[in-house]
Amino acid sequence: MRSRIVSILAACAVTLGVVAVSPPAYAAPPDRVRVIVELDRKASADEVVRGVAGGATDVKKTATMPYVIMEVPEPALRGLKNNPHVVGVVKDFADPPALASTLPVVNGDDVQALGYTGAGATVAILDSGIDADHPFFGSRIVAQHCFSDPGDDDGDGDEASLCPDGTTEDTSADIDSDNNATCVNGGGNICDHGTHVAGIAAGRSADDAGGSPPGNGVAPGAQIIAVQVFTRVNVASDCAPNPAPCVLSFVSDQIQGLDWVRGQAAANPGWNVVASNMSLGGGNNSSACDGDTRKAAIDSNLAAGIATVIASGNNSFLNAVGAPGCISTAFTVGRTNDDDTTTNSGNRGALLDVMAPGSSIDSAIDDDVYGSKSGTSMSTPFVTGALAVLRSAYPSRPIANLLADITSTGVPITYTTNAAGTTTNTTPRLDLLAALQSPNAAPVVAADVAAVTVDEGAQATNTGTATDADGTITALTASIGTVMPSGSSWSWSYTPAEGPADETVTITATDDKGETGQTSFSLHVDNVAPAVVVDTVTAADENAVVTLAAHFADPGVNDTHTASVDWGDGTVTAATVSGTAVEATHVYGDDGSFPVTLTVTDDDGGAGSDAGTATVANVAPTAEITGPPTTSWNGQDIVFGTAGDPVAFEARGTDPGSDDLVFAWEYGDGATAVHTSLVNPPAVDGDPSPSIQPRDVTDAAPHTYAIACAATTGVEVSDDDGGSASDDVQVVILGTSTDAGTLGVWQTDYRDKRSALHTEQEKLCLLSVVRVLSAVFDEKVPLTTIPQAVSALWPKQTKNAENQFDAHLLSLWLNVADGSIALSDPVDTNGDGIADSTVGAVIQAGEAARTAASPSQSALTSFKNLFEAINAAA
Structure with missing residues (x-):
């Protein structure tokens, strides 16, 4: 490789790390050098070329900007520099490529969620070409071009063009191994850098629905212009510290690429080309390098509305960047980690315009797959894609404003700029959402x-x-x-x-x-108080359960409730609340109509009420004569007593109400007695009663009957509310006579009014005893009046067995009633001198014979004889 490849600081970051090295030195070619000549105006190119001493070869003129690139004899450099149409002359040199974290770091996912994807904008990727059919780009690559002029005309193979057709300029920038063998080294593709960068800027997952894309790039809707500006270098010393072969980019190719992009933008205004991405560079520049020959190209594009976004380099310079990022009109990008730290190899310092994530970024690589790379080369397309998004959102906003939107809204990252850590600089880290919102007026x-x-x-x-x-x-x-x-x-x-x-x-x-x-x-x-409705208040007897059922509504759905009932008798009790239903029970001690008020209170203090009426019925008391003991005779219970002796009558009265009870006795002989039992003596019971005191009272009411007689003794028990109950018992009072009378005695006593044996009242009373005890009188034989008694005692047909039986039976009963013969007295019925029955048993047997359906005359006669004998013997 000839000396026109100038010494630079490598900015090539690979997947496994970023290494900073000292710039390699290259020997200048002995006779000719490639130069980049910046002209005063584009029209001066031909004149300057013609004026080169020794002649110019391999001449290339830019289409839109005032540059001419050519090879000239080295001695001709002085003359070129003195040419009045020449602004500057530099020897051509080559830059290595300088190397997505997650999109949320820069809030790109939020921006895409808003619908801003860069659609309608275009970015140019000036890099090592592109895998043109990679599914991550779909059909969004609108143009391609290649500028790869190794200038190696000595045929030693040190350098090779990376244009797919092998020439120094091609209309394709494809690096797919099937189309570009020069990019292949062993089993790898040394040109995958540009594809990776393009994917970060504008890759779209939806375009590779069948693959495993890592997620969208920053501007997944943007169009892509791919420009190959790299050359293959096969010399290890030229590639150091990276192994050979490597790819390096000549400045001349960069300038031609920038010029071509500007031309494409002018020819296709609908593309809205907003930025050119240059993830490349080298050198150590702590101040602006505006003497760099690329500045005019960068300025020209900027004037056309196209920003040139350039990586700062990966040499770990604390306060310097590589070229061309050091040009003041470039938009220079430094690197952060996803956590906004800067502990990596990215160059930094005051020349940085912005920072972006650049550590372990997944993106497209060659052969339709994906891989991870790190470096400022990866940070740069974040910003390039961001400009596409902003251009899409603000089609008419000047490029300078878009750049300011990014720098003014970024997250400030402060870092040290010297080894001692005593000086710092602050650079904004891209926040795409904030940049998008910067010119926006909030609602x-x-x-x-x-x-x-x-x-x-x-x-x-x-x-x-x-x-x-x-x-x-x-x-x-x-x-x-x-x-x-x-x-x-x-x-x-x-x-x-x-x-x-x-x-x-x-x-x-x-x-x-x-x-x-x-x-x-x-x-x-x-708060709204509960709305209460009393549904029912059941009617009940006194001292029985009254049930209140109610419901309520409360719009406070989270309220809890308590309830109480005023029962109208001075008693207030709690009620049971179940959901919106309320139930309560109460027992009243007395009858009456009681106003009942239910109150439901919510936990906020709101109270609602409704009223009902409890109707309580009086319950009549019970009445039962409990004494003295009775004796069962002929199927009825009879109290037997003796004339002149007191009979110990007792009665029990009960009442569920707390009532005063009155016991009213009638003894059947005209005598009466009244006894009152108070609930709370000496006061009479109130109405209604103020308490629940059910009653159970025994009243003693002894009575002495003067003569033998039958009577019905009754008692009525009344409460103070008008309820009453009664009971009675059959009473038989026997006389105290000691002399039994024969039939003749009793015939005379009842027939002769002059008889002094018994008074008329006594006679009638004796007859009443007989009627109670006998099954014959007056069931078979009337015995209510004295004449009826005479008729029975003195029958006209003396031969009639029944008449004779009746007469002697009645005389026996009169002896029993008068007291001279007792029912329990023993009787010898068979004449053997031994008692084998009682008077009562003999009478019952005889009466059974008399009341039979077909009485036996002989039996009746036998009983008549027996009755006569008992009377005579007494």
Whole structure:
């Protein structure tokens, strides 16, 4: 390789790391050198070429800019420099390539989500060519060109053109191994750098749906111009510190590439070419290198609206960058890690314009696959793609403003600029979302009402406006509730679940650049007391359970509730709340109609009530004569007593109510007794009773009957509410006579009114005893009056067995009633002198024979004889 490859600092970063080396030195060719001549104007090119002493060869004139590139004898350099049409002359030299983190680091994913993908803009990648059919680019490569002039005409093979057709200029920049064998070295492709860079700037995953793309590039909708400006170098010393073969880019090819891009932009204004990416360079420049011959080309493109975005280099310079990034009008990019640290080999310092991620970036490489590379070469296309996105968003915004949008909004990265760490510099790290929003006017949002008050559960509303002076509002949201846009107006609604509460409602409008505007208003929510409905209050008896059932509604859906019932009798109890249902029970001690009030209270203190009526019925008391003990005779229970002896009557009265009870006795002989039992003596019971005191009272009411007689003794138990119950018992009072009378005695006593044995009242009473105890009188034989008794005692047909039976039976019963013969007295019925029955048993047997359907005359006669004998013997 001839000496025109000037010494540079390598800026080539490979996948495994970035290495900084000292610039290699090259010997100048003995006779001719390639030079880049910057002219005062493009039209001076022919005149300058003709004036070269010794002649110019391999002459190339740029199409749009004032440059001529040629080989001249070295002694002719002095004359060229003195030519009045020459602005500057430099020997041509070669630069190595200088080497995506995740897109979210620069907020590129947010920008793409807004729909800004660089569509409608175009970026030029001046690099080592491109894998033209790589699916990561789809059909978005709109132009290709190759400038690769090794200038190696001695045939030693030190250098080779990387143009696919093998010439120094081609209309293709394809580096696919099937189309460009010069890019192949062993099993690898030494030209994959440009493909990787292009993928970072403008790769699109959707274009490789069947592959495994790493995600979108920064501007996945942008078009791509691929320009090959590198040459293959096969000499190890020229490639150091990288192994040979390597790729290096001659400045002359770079200038031609920049010139060609400008021409393409002019010829195709609809492409909107916004930037040329140059991930290449070398050298150590701590100050601007505006004497670099490439400045005019960079300036010319910038004037045409095309920024030249250049890598700073990867030599670990703390306060210097490589060339051409040191040119003041270049947009120079440094490298950060994904965490915004700068501990890597990227050059940095005051000449940096911006920084971007550049560590382990996945992107396209040759042969339709993907790989990872690191370096400022990877940082640079982040910025190039960003410019495409900004141009797409702002088609008419000047390029200078777009560059300022990037530098003014980036995240500040401060780093040391000397080994001692005593000096620092701050460079913005690309924030694409902030840059997108920099020239944007945020939406303006206003609310019509500053303070809204509403009940919980009711709908709160507000209205307002939302406008965007330079764009479109794409989203309108509310911090709570729902907001609906309608043109430049909006309406908001919200149904608060709980009150009382105070909240701030914020309405946010987002425009098409992702920028927001807000307005806020206050919302006050009042608590609403529960609405209570008493469904039923069951009717019940006193001292029985009354059940209240109710329900309530409360718009406060998160409220908890308690409930209480005022039962109208001075009692207040808690109620059971289950969901929105309420139930409570109560027992009243007395009858009455009671107003019942249910109150439900929420946890915010709101209370609602409803009323009902409890109807309690009086329950009559019970009445039961419990004493004295009864004796069962002929199927009925009878209290037996003796005339002149007290009968120990007792009665039990119960009442579920707390009532005063009155026991009213009637003994059946005209005598009565009344006893009162108070609940709380000496006071009478109130109405209604103030307490629950069920009653269970035993009342003793002894009574003495004067004569033998049958009576029905009854008791009525009454409560103080008008309820009553009664009970009675059959009473038989036997006389105290000691002399039994024969039939004749009793015939005389009942027939002869002059008889002094018994009074008429006594006679009637004795008959009443007989009627109670006998199954014959007066079931078979009437025995209510004295004449009826005479008729039975003195039958007219003395031969009739039944009449004779009745007469002697009645006389026996009268002896029993008068007390001279007892039912329990023993009787000898078979004449053997031994008692084998009782009077009562003999009477029951005889009466059974008398009441038979077909009485036996002989049996009746036998019983008549037995009755006669008992009477006579007593």
